Amino acid sequence: MLANIISWIAVVLLLVISTGLLLSRDWRWDIGFLAVQYIGVFWLVAQHWPPGMAAVKLVTGWMAAAALGMTLSNTSVRKERVEQFWPQGRAFRLFMVGAAAVLAASATPRIETSVPGIGLPVIAGGVLLVGTGLLHLGTDSRLERVIIGLLTIMAGFEIIYAAIESSILVAALLSVVNLGLGLVGAYLLTASTPEKELE
């Protein structure tokens, strides 16, 4: 019972973090939110995996966030041309997060019915992260945002997938993918920074 309550708290935490990630305009907040997001991911994954194995998600997520953060700290915020075909205001983003949350809330019981045993908070957390990750990809073309979006989608997917697959090999490969995304993001951010700025 207590574990279930904590799981729902983790889902709420993920909702707050996802909203923060979408509204934030400062990379420091982004990295902070990303790091906290993985605590929620850890808790929900730990519902189906042993805590030691679930901790792999936490550590890998933090490593990916650290790689991105270290790179961003060495580059000033780039004045990239942001595509203007989407509304960019905070109200719009807040509305979109609300839509994602409603979608997650409506889809969760249906998924639970077709795949029993995963657990409502696990499904809700996973779907919410996948939804907000897709929002990142759909509303922002900046490199750091794209990588954060992909990491968020992966985190959501991993929460649900952990409930149906507990292979160590999968855990290891998913960790490599997460870490790889973080490193690729760091690499691309470095590549997109003018040499003078790096000096």
Next chain:
Amino acid sequence: MSAPLLWILIPIGIGALTFFVARDRLLIITGGAASLLLAGIALIVPIDEALRLGPFSLKIASSASLFGRSLVLNPTHAPFLVIVYGMCALWFFGAEAAGVARRLVPFGLIITGLLVASIAVQPFLFAALLIEIAVLVAIPMISPLNQTPGRGLVRFLIYQTLGMPFILFAGWLLAGVEASPGDLALTIQSTVMLGLGFAFLLAVFPLYNWIPQVMDESSPYIVGFLLWSLPTIASIYGMGFLDRYAWLRTSAQLLAGLRATGLLMVVTGGLWAAFQRHAGRLMAYTAVAETGFILIALGLNPATSTDITFLLIPARGLGIAIWSLSLSILKIKNNDEPLRFTSMQGLARSYPLASAGLILASLSTAGFPLLAGFPPRIALWEGLGQQSLGSAVWFLVGLLGLLIGAARMLAVLVMNKEETAWVSRETWVQRGMLGVGLIGLFILGLFPQALRPILEELPLMFQRLGR
């Protein structure tokens, strides 16, 4: 010694070590020779059988354990390894002529090792993760550190990453379908998931917009390597699903869907190619059409689809290699500027072999007689005609588009004042590599049976598909 160690870990290790090789020539020799050696071993040394060499006995075990699961390369995988590493050797030896050895050889070896691992991993479902890791390794290969990453590269990363979760979920749902075959909702869900996963992975219409963009942004030779390796392995991975699940293999709707999707790619690729004014984008749309050919082949009669699919693979590999090498040579001449038709006028007079490479590779893709692409296109067209006459006509429309693209490029390349002298500005290495490739295009076109000993054994990789 085990087969996964030999054909997966050793290439990855050599790839990692070649990062420390300073000289380009040494890098190419190391990568090319290693690939050639691995192909030779796969051709000569039997897997899982003791080979006596005088007093010594050598046996390559077929499996190795990894985190409680296994990597398995059976004797039936040997022809696949010969083709993959043989083609890799060709790509690596051509890297000097294309001027990208430093990026292609180390990353290429690692990517190839990972892609072979994706075919070897058991359960085969986990291959999606290894393909994703290969995609991540490919990013620094496509975009060097001194170049701002473009939109195409970011889209490539997004689409390939999105494909993986769909395939993993689909695999899990498919196991449920196996357990309860009457559950229609589950069957539809798993098929849709699988379809979406492979749509992202194979860059199926309309998710292929990253291909022409990446072709604009990066070295054609490197993008060519990716356009050869990723769809080839993803197709074989997809065939693994058809082999594993009988209801997928026998589903008339799925096969019709594959044919329709493939046809859509061939027709759209052909039409876009016909109106292109940019040689790189023309190649990109041709690669899109090539993936369409594979999808059509997979959607044909299951008894023949495997043979035709494997017949497409060598011609496709050789065609893309020649095309991208020729483009790279012309792009170097063009100071790395995009290869628009306006900047390519008359290049046939100063770069005759590279121009011939471009023209013949594009004609081969369009299924021009005497060239490598002709025999598989004819087989494909015949198979498609047996299914539906309308589809065969649309297939012809796609080929016609590719042919028009090739003809327009030919016109641009030879467009020059009459008095301009013919000279060959390619280096000897470039001439040699292009010459070998062009001869290969004709050999595969005139004597398609030359590769028969290897091609006829490739379907043995699968237990049920094509039987």
